[in-house]
Amino acid sequence: MKLNELSPGEVFSYFEKICSIPHGSGNTGMIADYCLEFAKLHGLKARKDAADNVVIFKAGTSGYEDCEPVILQGHLDMVCEKEPDCDIDMSVQSIKACTDGKMVWADGTTLGADDGIAVAFILAVLASDTIAHPPIQAVLTSDEEIGMLGARDLDTSELTAKRLINIDSESEGILYVAVLVV
Numbered sequence: 163m164k165l166n167e168l169s170p171g172e173v174f175s176y177f178e179k180i181c182s183i184p185h186g187s188g189n190t191g192m193i194a195d196y197c198l199e200f201a202k203l204h205g206l207k208a209r210k211d212a213a214d215n216v217v218i219f220k221a222g223t224s225g226y227e228d229c230e231p232v233i234l235q236g237h238l239d240m241v242c243e244k245e246p247d248c249d250i251d252m253s254v255q256s257i258k259a260c261t262d263g264k265m266v267w268a269d270g271t272t273l274g275a276d277d278g279i280a281v282a283f284i285l286a287v288l289a290s291d292t293i294a295h296p297p298i299q300a301v302l303t304s305d306e307e308i309g310m311l312g313a314r315d316l317d318t319s320e321l322t323a324k325r326l327i328n329i330d331s332e333s334e335g336i337l338y339v340a341v342l343v344v
Contacts, residue, residue, distance in 0.1 A: 163263050172289065177266075177282035181274060182256040186242035189253055190214040190304040190312075193238045197285070197302055204289055213315035214238065214304040220288050222297040229296035233326040234287065236280030237306035237313075244271040277306065280329035299323050306330075 166175040185193035194214040201208030207219040216238070222229055242252040248270030250257065258269040267273055284300050287293055299321055304312030 163261050165259055165261055165266065168261060168263070168266070170286065172286040173279070173282045176285045176289075177275075177279055178259060180278040180282055181259040181268070184252060184254055184256065185238055185240055185274065185278075186252055187239040187305050187308040190238045193281075194302070194304065197238070197281075200285055200288075206288060209317075209320075211315070211317040213312045215312045215316050216300075216302040217317075217320065218288060218298075218300040218302070219320075220295075220298040220300070223294045226294060226296045230325065231297035231299050231323040232295075233299045233301050233321065233323040234284045235301040235303070235326055235328045236284055236330065237277045237303045238281060239305050239307050239312075240274030240276065240278060241272055241307050277330050283329060297323075301326075 165178040165181075168174040179196070180193065183193050183196055191214055194210050194216050197216040197218065198208050198210055201216075201218045208216060210216050221227060222231075244250060244252065250271055252271060257271045257274060259273065260267055260269055266275070281302055284302070287295065288298065288300060301316070301321070303310075303316060306312060
């Protein structure tokens with residue numbers, strides 16, 4: 163079974179693509195560029211800053227255009243660990259994501275679901291023409307796993323949202339969603 167056969171298919175399709183791009187901490191340029199290309203493909207305004215953080219803007223859907231914007235936030239980097247007999251060079255090679263239809267794991271390496279699945283969910287929302295939403299400011303930060311470096315260096319000059327939904331988790335099987343209201 164392939165990842166994109168899991169539900170929701172759009173999310174797992176993006177997650178599968180994310181797994182194919184090396185994106186360990188300190189090596190987020192390719193995943194940041196992928197997110198920029200995604201935005202371009204979908205006609206969305208986007209920018210990448212010097213720290214490889216990516217911000218993508220999407221207008222609110224019909225009836226929600228004038229609502230306050232919301233930030234959807236996840237991070238682009240992953241912890242790169244592998245089993246001693248694994249010969250994958252995670253700085254240049256993709257990880258091998260596997261599924262049995264119930265669980266998802268990587269063959270010989272960490273999976274990068276922290277926080278690749280959040281990025282996949284955010285991209286799926288941004289790509290959707292059927293999900294009703296207020297204006298979205300998607301903030302995808304770099305190097306969270308090594309000290310929140312991307313968040314520290316984030317260019318916030320165009321961010322206007324007072325609500326932020328951070329999608330991240332530390333525990334298997336649990337997804338934490340935190341909402342910050344400024």
